[in-house]
Amino acid sequence: MADLDELYREIILDHYRNPRRRGTLHGPHVHAEGVNPSCGDEFALDLRIEDGVVTDVAIQGQGCSISQASGSMMAEAILGKEVPAVEDLMAKFRLMMGIDEGDSPIDPNRPGSVLGDLEALQGVRRFPVRIKCADLPWTTLADALAKAEAGT
């Protein structure tokens, strides 16, 4: 059951049980929501972008450990980043998960050097039916960025 231990790393369970940045934002922000209709996982986020920088983020949602931990780690990872850096992170995450085709950017010799805690989600790759769980917060983030771009 080595695969299971890879999937449910300590840090994933920790983010699942103690999600970071949970809540809602007040003041100007964009809001986006995502669901996986097939499994019912829900994720939503509030994003404040000022002068091209993510200055605040709050997440909501319910679902499996993979979707919720992915969202919690994502929220931490994007806070304080400039929008192009967030987009770069999204692209790297999708490569790591095999959602987009291409070589994984992750350096096996230096764990955490590219995506930080998010690299713990690599174990999901061996469970193809669960990849969409890990991806849900990221598609929601893409939606939020598009809304921010459009100024809504």
Add this chain to the structure above:
Amino acid sequence: MTDLGDVRGDFPLLGRTFEGRPLVYLDSAATTQKPHRVIETIDRYYRELNANVHRGAYRLSAAATDAYEEARAKVARFIGAGSPEEVVFTRGATTALNHVAYGWGLHRLGSGDRILLTVMEHHSNIVPWQMVARLTGAELVYLDVDDEYRVDLSNLDELLDERVKIVSVSGMSNVTGALGPVAELAEAVADTEAVLVVDGAQLVPHAPVDVAALGADFLAFSGHKMLGPTGIGVLWGRPERLADLEPTEGGGEMIVDVTLTDAKWAPVPHRFEAGTPPIAQAIGLGAAVDYLEDLGMDAVRAHEEAITAYALDRLSEIPDLTVYGPRDVATRGGAVSFELGDIHAHDLATILDEHGVAVRAGHHCAKPLMRRLGAVATTRASFYVYNVAEDVDRLVEALWKAREVFGLD
């Protein structure tokens, strides 16, 4: 475990192994595995009998037609119907329920009329009624469930007034396993104008059903949940109800005459079977019915009560495990939904799958019931004729492993 004996050898798929151990298939409420007899019947149909039905003047077509109609007669006998004409072949339970919603409801409901359902229904016994209610101005009203997960009939008298024209209830919940109050509702509607529709998708595969005694006007079920193939289901109706049911699909097979402006319907049941029907599937369902009759539906039910009792008992050993469903096996079937601590159902299903145990996780197409139970998603193990005590033991063993993975202690 019971007098059914071990019939696993009849099901080729159950011979598959995962990591050297036999597959433990616990998702029969979603769809069942198929015995050799069904697979071979379908295979033989395509090799020896394939032709369109009710059309050709040649012998092959006549033979295919006979086999198709023989399957109808088998199904009729299986559910105690007065004649094969009471059995309409459909694509499944969903299509059968839609036939009633659109063929009956759409033509008879008006603004102010009501459809009475229960909160434990599968989406297929809710959404078609919502669609027809929207078109007709009718309203939906719901019976609740009680603390024992049974349909709560305490306010039935109040809800079942003269505005109610249709009552539709599941014979057995696919989430909690609870049996529906079919007899009670049959008695209650008997002196009203309302028709009683029974969603038998879970009931018919798992318990003896005799439509002569059921008290329903319509009964819907699916072949694939009772050892038959997908793509075939049944709408049974009382003859006088089927005579008044409007066809919802037009096309070939369902007419006796067509002019440029008009068409005259074929007799029941063919008027409800527009187009080329699922012939091989109907014949396959006939073989499934033969198989179940050989086992005996009383024995099927007894086996299910026994294995469900054993499962509920073993599951109660596991700390932090909550079962959503009746405790008394006499009032339920073999679909057992549960939650384990803070482990989400999808995580649990993944972990069980790694141990070769196939279960369902999610809302089970019954979101209103899930909301009512205050559960977002549950894990469901469901049993059928081929499940044995060791399957339950493997489930329990894997659930202990899941506790370890999630660090519950």
